[in-house]
Amino acid sequence: MPHLKHLPDMKRNEMLTFPAQVNHDTPWTPPARPLREARLALVTSAGLHRRGDPPFVSNHHEPDYSYRRLPADTPAAEILQSHASAGFDRSGIQRDLNTTYPVDRLRELLMRGAIGSLADSFYSFMGALRNVARLEQETAPAVAELLRQDGVEVVLLTPT
Amino acid sequence: MLARVFEASGLSSVQISLLREHTEKIRPPRALFCPFPFGLALGKPNDPEFQHRVLDHAFSLLERPSGPVLEDFPEEIVPADAPVTPAEERPPDPAFELTALRGYYDRFVAHHGRTAVGLTGVPSTRFRGLVRLLERYAAGEEIEAPTPDLSAAQYARFACDDIKAFFREARMEQYPAENGPQIDAWFWQQTAMGPMMRRVRDRMLASGDRQVEMLSYGIYREPDTPNPEWKYLTPTAVKTDGG
Incomplete structure (x- = not known):
């Protein structure tokens, strides 16, 4: 979102009242080696999944804290977005998947030698969750473990 | 997080x-x-x-x-203003309108090799049936989702998402220079599908069911539409600890 001063009052209030975690510390893992030698994975909260995977369905009783695995070589034509709210501009991802999920850019960086290697699997979560407790306690740690099993050292996270 | x-x-x-x-x-x-x-x-x-x-x-x-x-990041992108255009005469039937846009939609898919359509699992060649389903929902009739794990309202929401994606891709093929807000302005102000979908939204918003009201907010909102969730929030319900 641009700086909030550009938004109408209603929109600004919505952004500011959306429940966000408040933390007072920050976990910190310095990269063990430069990115040009490291293995990188892409993780998005854009609600992406493969065509044929069950869509994400969130409700206020139970936010959808599940995740979907996206093999890194999944063709763009096989990726759908079930986070499809009027709250954001979908024309960008419809024109170019990289607007949210920059797989082609990462492959270019790999070819240039700016990234050591790309993980076999990338992962997707639902966005705009109003309660992230089970995500934090269950599914995010599960994905962290899968990433480490894949030898991943660096994660790039993108929202929608 | x-x-x-x-x-x-x-x-x-x-x-x-x-x-x-x-x-x-x-x-x-x-x-x-x-x-x-x-x-x-x-x-x-x-x-x-x-x-x-x-x-x-x-x-x-x-x-x-x-x-x-x-x-x-040093460069800012401010949301484009969509010009508010006067409502022109709309095609009378959203299903007819969808058929008329099919050629552009098919060309978009051929050019891009992909489509955002697919959440309902209904092939776009069968979308006239989805339009009729939404019309029945908008009119207050009961509809059924194809699988028991989906509510009728959630299925109607996926139907709206798919049809909007279809219209947006057809429009992007026809007018490649238009940005997202301009495409939305066209959809809501100049098509027959827009007002029909707004009636779907209106039914959901008046349902008194918090989850269904939230689904409506993802379909369409005026700039001054309050988030329907707000009326369910009390000071103690707003959690700031992520719990």
Whole structure:
């Protein structure tokens, strides 16, 4: 979102009242080696999944804290977005998947030698969750473990 | 929040953030705040050079010796204003209109090799049936989702998402220079499908069911539509600890 001063009052209030975690510390893992030698994975909260995977369905009783695995070589034509709210501009991802999920850019960086290697699997979560407790306690740690099993050292996270 | 979990388990992370005020509270290890509209995390579709500038900046944060790091990408993208155009005469039947747009939609898919249509699983050649289903829902009739794990309202929402994606892709093929807000303005102000879908929204919004009202908010909202969730929130219901 641009700086909030550009938004109408209603929109600004919505952004500011959306429940966000408040933390007072920050976990910190310095990269063990430069990115040009490291293995990188892409993780998005854009609600992406493969065509044929069950869509994400969130409700206020139970936010959808599940995740979907996206093999890194999944063709763009096989990726759908079930986070499809009027709250954001979908024309960008419809024109170019990289607007949210920059797989082609990462492959270019790999070819240039700016990234050591790309993980076999990338992962997707639902966005705009109003309660992230089970995500934090269950599914995010599960994905962290899968990433480490894949030898991943660096994660790039993108929202929608 | 995801970044914090990953980092705590021994991975190094860097994220693109679209809402600085939230990122300041969450305190992830390394974040690049990109002042771009929601939906445009990398800024500009089909602009690899711009997208690489964003990524290069984000990856440069990995070299910082300590954190948390929250830095601003220097270029801002302010949401485009969509011109409010007078309502022209609309086609009388949304299903007929959908058929008329099919040629453009098919060309978009052929050019791009992909489509955002697919959440209902109904092939787009059968969308006239989805239109009739939405018309029945908008008229207050009961409809059934094809599988028991989906509510009728959630299925109607996926039907709206799919049909909107179809219309948006047809329009992008016909008018490649239009941006998202301009396409939305066309859809809601000049098509027959827009008002029909707004009636779907209206039924959901009047349902008295919090979940269904929330589904409606994802379909359509006027600039001054309050978030329907607000009326269900009391001071004690607003949690700031993520719990």
